[in-house]
Amino acid sequence: MTAAPSARGRDDGALALAGITRRFGDYTAVDNVAFEVAPGELLGLVGASGSGKTTTLRIVAGYEAPDAGTVTLGGTDITNIPPEKRGFGMVFQHYALFPHMSVAHNVAFGLEARGVNKTERLEKARQALAAVGLEGAGDRATQSLSGGEQQRVALARAMVIEPRALLLDEPLSNLDPTLRQTMRNDLRAMLRRVGVPALFVTHDQEDAFAISDRIALLKLGKLLQVGTAEELYHAPISREVAAFIGRGTILPAVDNGDRAAVTIGAKTIDVRVTRAAGAASRFEHAYVVLRPDELALTNSDDDQAWSGRISNRRFAGGTVVYRVELAEDVVVEVESETGTEREGDLVGVTPSAGPFPLVPR
Amino acid sequence: MRTSTQRRSWVIALPVMLLLLWTVVYPNVAVIVGSFENGLEHWREFAASPADREALRTSLVISVASVLASLAIGVPLAFLLGRFEFPGRRLLRAVATLPAALPPLVGVIAFLFLYGESGLITRSVQRAFGMAEAPWRLQGVPAIVFVHAYTMYVYVFLFVSAGLERFDATLDEAASGLGAGTWQRLRRVTLPLLMPAVAGSMLLVFMNSLGSFSAPYVFGGGLRVLSTQILASKINGAMGLAYVETTVLALSAVAGLLLFRWIDRKRKYTLASKGGRTRRVIGSRRTQVLTSVLAAAIVITLILPHLMVILVSFARDGVWTTQVLPPEYTLENYRRLFSEAELWRPITNSVSMALVATAANVVICFLAAYLIVLRRFTGRRLLELLVALPWAIPATAIALGLAATFNQNDLLTGRVLLVGTFWILPLAYFIRDIPLVASAVEGSLRQMDPSLEDAARGLGASWLLTMRRVILPAARPGLVAGALLAAVTAVGEFVASVVLYTHANRPISMEILAQLRALAFGTAAAYSVLLILLVLAMTLVARSFEERLA
Numbered sequence: 001m002t003a004a005p006s007a008r009g010r011d012d013g014a015l016a017l018a019g020i021t022r023r024f025g026d027y028t029a030v031d032n033v034a035f036e037v038a039p040g041e042l043l044g045l046v047g048a049s050g051s052g053k054t055t056t057l058r059i060v061a062g063y064e065a066p067d068a069g070t071v072t073l074g075g076t077d078i079t080n081i082p083p084e085k086r087g088f089g090m091v092f093q094h095y096a097l098f099p100h101m102s103v104a105h106n107v108a109f110g111l112e113a114r115g116v117n118k119t120e121r122l123e124k125a126r127q128a129l130a131a132v133g134l135e136g137a138g139d140r141a142t143q144s145l146s147g148g149e150q151q152r153v154a155l156a157r158a159m160v161i162e163p164r165a166l167l168l169d170e171p172l173s174n175l176d177p178t179l180r181q182t183m184r185n186d187l188r189a190m191l192r193r194v195g196v197p198a199l200f201v202t203h204d205q206e207d208a209f210a211i212s213d214r215i216a217l218l219k220l221g222k223l224l225q226v227g228t229a230e231e232l233y234h235a236p237i238s239r240e241v242a243a244f245i246g247r248g249t250i251l252p253a254v255d256n257g258d259r260a261a262v263t264i265g266a267k268t269i270d271v272r273v274t275r276a277a278g279a280a281s282r283f284e285h286a287y288v289v290l291r292p293d294e295l296a297l298t299n300s301d302d303d304q305a306w307s308g309r310i311s312n313r314r315f316a317g318g319t320v321v322y323r324v325e326l327a328e329d330v331v332v333e334v335e336s337e338t339g340t341e342r343e344g345d346l347v348g349v350t351p352s353a354g355p356f357p358l359v360p361r
Numbered sequence: 362m363r364t365s366t367q368r369r370s371w372v373i374a375l376p377v378m379l380l381l382l383w384t385v386v387y388p389n390v391a392v393i394v395g396s397f398e399n400g401l402e403h404w405r406e407f408a409a410s411p412a413d414r415e416a417l418r419t420s421l422v423i424s425v426a427s428v429l430a431s432l433a434i435g436v437p438l439a440f441l442l443g444r445f446e447f448p449g450r451r452l453l454r455a456v457a458t459l460p461a462a463l464p465p466l467v468g469v470i471a472f473l474f475l476y477g478e479s480g481l482i483t484r485s486v487q488r489a490f491g492m493a494e495a496p497w498r499l500q501g502v503p504a505i506v507f508v509h510a511y512t513m514y515v516y517v518f519l520f521v522s523a524g525l526e527r528f529d530a531t532l533d534e535a536a537s538g539l540g541a542g543t544w545q546r547l548r549r550v551t552l553p554l555l556m557p558a559v560a561g562s563m564l565l566v567f568m569n570s571l572g573s574f575s576a577p578y579v580f581g582g583g584l585r586v587l588s589t590q591i592l593a594s595k596i597n598g599a600m601g602l603a604y605v606e607t608t609v610l611a612l613s614a615v616a617g618l619l620l621f622r623w624i625d626r627k628r629k630y631t632l633a634s635k636g637g638r639t640r641r642v643i644g645s646r647r648t649q650v651l652t653s654v655l656a657a658a659i660v661i662t663l664i665l666p667h668l669m670v671i672l673v674s675f676a677r678d679g680v681w682t683t684q685v686l687p688p689e690y691t692l693e694n695y696r697r698l699f700s701e702a703e704l705w706r707p708i709t710n711s712v713s714m715a716l717v718a719t720a721a722n723v724v725i726c727f728l729a730a731y732l733i734v735l736r737r738f739t740g741r742r743l744l745e746l747l748v749a750l751p752w753a754i755p756a757t758a759i760a761l762g763l764a765a766t767f768n769q770n771d772l773l774t775g776r777v778l779l780v781g782t783f784w785i786l787p788l789a790y791f792i793r794d795i796p797l798v799a800s801a802v803e804g805s806l807r808q809m810d811p812s813l814e815d816a817a818r819g820l821g822a823s824w825l826l827t828m829r830r831v832i833l834p835a836a837r838p839g840l841v842a843g844a845l846l847a848a849v850t851a852v853g854e855f856v857a858s859v860v861l862y863t864h865a866n867r868p869i870s871m872e873i874l875a876q877l878r879a880l881a882f883g884t885a886a887a888y889s890v891l892l893i894l895l896v897l898a899m900t901l902v903a904r905s906f907e908e909r910l911a
Contacts, residue, residue: 063815084818096816100834109830110820161820 013039013074015060015165015197020069022055029055030066031221037165037197042188044212045201048244052221053201054169060199061167062086073164073197084113089158091168095150097142103129103153104138110161128160129153132190148179155187159194166191168200172207184210205245217241225276237276239287239359248291249332253358255286260358262288262351264306265327272354285361292321292333294356297341298348305348308332313343324349369824370738377728378740381747383775385792388762389611389754395765396604403601407609413602416585417609420571423505423586424617427570428563430510435517435562438659443525446640447649449656456663461515462896463666464853466575466870467889468512470877471666472499473579474673474886476507481669484685504580509570511666516569517562524558564621571614572755574856579877587613588757592860595761603761611758618753667893674886681882694887704884707872708891714783714868715851718790722798722847725791727836730802735814735832752796760789760860785861786868790851797850798843805839806832838907845903849896 015037022030030052037043047053058064060071062083070079078086089110097106104125111121122138129137132152142150151171158166171187172180188211191198202208208215209229217224217232224244225237236242242250253260253273260273273288300307308326320339324347325331334349341347396403407413442454460468475482478495486496499507528551536550552559577586587610594603643649674694676687698704729748733741751759767779767788779785813835817827833840855870862871869888876885 061815061819063819082818083815084821084823086819087821088819090816090819092812092816094810094812096810096812098813098817098831098834101830109817109822112830113817113820113822113826157820 013164013196015199016072017056017060018070018072020056020059020066020071022052022059022064022066028221030059032069033218033221033223034069035216035223035226037199039197040192040195041214042191042198042200042212044208044215045199045218046203046205046208046215046244047218048203050220051218053203053218056218057167057169057199057201060165061088061090087161087164089161089163089166091151091154091158091166091171093170093173095154095174097150097153097157099142101142102138103134103140103142103145106142106153107138107157107160110157114161124160125156128156131159132156133186147174147176148183151175151183155190159190163194163196165196166194166198168198170202171200172202172204180207187211217244219244231276234357235274235276236289236357236359237279239361242287242289242357242359246291247333248289249330250287250289250359251330253286253288255283255358257281260286260288260356262290264330265308267306269304269306269351271351271356273358274355275358280360283358283360287359287361289357289359290332290351291356292335294352294354295332295334296350296352297322297324297334297336298350300346300348302348302350305350307346307348310341310343310345310347313339313341315339322347367738370732370736371740373728374732374736374738374740374744377725377732378744378747380725381729381744381750381795384788385747385750385795387775388766389758391766392604392607392611392758392762396601396608398601398604403605406602407605410602412585413590413606416587416590416606417613419502419584420587420610421613423502423509423573423577424567424570426502426506427509427513428566430506431514431517431566432559432563434510434514436521436559438514439518439521439525441652441656443522444640445652446642447652447656449653449660450640453656453660456660457518458515459663459667460512462893463512464855464870464889464892464896465512465573466579466855466873467670467853467892468666469508469575469579470873470885470889471670472504472508472511473877474669474882475665479681479683481685484683488685500580500582501584505573505576505584508576508580509566509573513566513569516565517559520558520562520565521555524555528554560621560624563624564618567617567621568614568753568755571610571617572757572856574757574859578859588755588856591757591761595764595860600765604765607758607761611754614753614755614758670886670889670893672886673882674890676883676886678881678883687883691883694883697884698887698891704872707867707869707888710866711852711868711870711892712895714787714790714866715848715854717787718794718851719844719848721787721791722794723840723844726795726798726843727802727833727840729795730799730806730836730839731832733799734803734806735811748799749796751792756789756793756856757860759792760857763789763792763857764861780861781863783866786854786858786866787851789857789861790847790854793854793857794847794850798840798847801843801846802836802839805836809835841903841907845899848899852895852899853892 017036018034020030020033021028033052033056035043045053045056055064059066062078062081066079070077072078098109101109104122107125107128108121111124116124126138129135132155134149134152134156137145137149137153142153145153151174172183175183184207191211200211212229214226214228215232216226219240225232225241232241232245236245239250242248251262251264253262255273256270258272259270261268261270271288275283298305306326308324310322311325311331312323314321314323316335319335319337322334322336322341323331324334326349332349438457442450442457463471474480476497477483477499480499483495483497483499486492487494490496532550532554533546536546541549572588574588577584577589581589587606591603591606591610594600594606643652673681673687675690675692677689677691677693680689681687698708726748729744732738733745733748763785764780767777767785769776770778779788809832813831814827817831822830853870854868858868858870859874862868867875869892873885873888876882876888
């Protein structure tokens, strides 16, 4: 199952989407999406429901055909190859384990389809199960497994065929919160070992942050931005990205290049800003993203602070998060490590040295 | 890619749909066209015939009365068994569905032996009160409705019981918490939520009564209903009139279907809860005793027909005349069935025809259900309609359509001569059981996670391997259950058989009728017992098959 090297283009086994579009009637589910996943790279496809992320994944897997665009693997166009000929490993949202087969037969099924003889395929299945930490579970019924174990079986089944790419649909959404934390780390380690392009879909940005090398953010079928988690968080390319990734209040600002003037109520404060690589050096309509961890509480008469009243105080473990009403319709969240202030207190909110993300309208 | 998936679906769908168009739609179209062969003449004939007008009226009266009678028995029984705990409940639950296991004609003759003019109950009452004549006559509309209610209340009972089981007990608790009394809860919460189940079962009873043939045929006396009228016209060679009558019967069925759809139109909810309601133990000692006595009476009433058929099967033919019970018993009836070739023939006929029909049902309905549930292709809606269609057409109408279509070899019009051959009855059985088997398989496939098929293909499995290793195992419970139901109905089938049989391929049901006419009650009953045993054997085989594979 090695990738057929192509005469032209890259032949390192990278998975690439170009101009992928898929319409359902009048509705465009996926709109001109393009990105690339390098071998060994974990790319998280992130978006709310209806963003087209699952459709995109199904197009990559071959279950859906795009109306336009191409999917290539190692430079070879595979857009019209049916799923059974792609040699991809896929982990389904609800795992799709065959209920009438034992764990071992589930894992061995892909090898059965490839005509591998029974002894050999069961031996390989045993090894694959061991690799995901399920030694000796081969004879069990899939229904007797916990959610986490089922997920590992699904992963072993996808990996035992030595896939040319791995695709995962919401791999963590069916796990309870504690298991989810451990699986994030395990999953990342296991996917790394395979060394093929891995694409996974999630609506949960924390999952995406924890697992992926890079994130592709989709909204209403359109690709908003592709980059590392840090890039998306610190240098979002648009208001939409800034609103989806992380927390924060987005306010209009006057763009002065390295700095921007932010006016709330009667008070204008100049903050240091940064913008996405390749963005225009000046935005006609600029917006600044005030993240809670880049704001601090001070006295209400501090002249480097906007003043307002605390409307809500929320204990968040190591810190306390305050909601402060700075003006009519302007509420910011401020993270504080001390947390001595109370609801109703009049306080000042001062920005840190920054830089704060600046985005165009 | 998408077009190739479509193409692959069509490769299977096209033969299946052509077969259904040819065997299900074409004969019915032929009947409708045939009714206009002389312009409107046959229709005028129908409209002018008092007998036909009476038949239509009687058919509708019987159907509506059967629905009401079935409701009157099925709903209270479902509540009694679903909501209350009392001594004898399990026994009553076990026998409550027994009437449905009686092949239609067998139920009718059991009633004849019990409640007929010289039946056991009739004679007992006559003796007990020293009457000169039988206290009642098992004839006409009341007799037919009586038999219908006995065999068809099971639909109402099963539907309502299932509804009650799914019923969310917290809804009832919420209502009582809001201050609603027992009667108010029943009227405003329980019954409205059960309405879909009730309406569905009413429709089933209505359709079955409308198409029913055996009860009107045996108890009708001079009574005319549409289904018997069709057979009479056919026998008299008035095919044009038979076509009109068939069309009217089918239209009545479709009208009934639409009417119940309309009754059920408001349903926008489903009862999705797991229920989990415990049954209430009846508190008062006196009520408890009364309930148990009532339950015992119902149990006896329900199993009496079976017992009576078994008893009569040992009665020597021709000796049971005026006595309460047959005076002489013998094994002769059974011995003759197995030793005389002429008497053995209907048994092999029925079994082989049922097997052929069931095999065809399994293959075609599996493919149809697979296409309907798991494939997205343009013709899916049409296929769904084709598969459900035989359900809306009374069996007499199906049979007459086949008689009108497959009566000559004419490749140009797609006709093949099947009438008078072995194949015509299996074809009729096959058509009748399409909706049954297909919906059983659909049920199983709908429970399957659709991504299993994707998963298999993604792992490199070919279409055939996916079919064999993933789809077929998922469909198996429905296939086994559907095949069993199909085989059971086919082996005892009467309504289509009476229109299409010939002496050589006569099934058991026709032979029972012939023996009854010859007053050979013992032999008729022995056939009936054999039929019940066949049904039982098939059920056991299906069950062990299912257990062995599970």
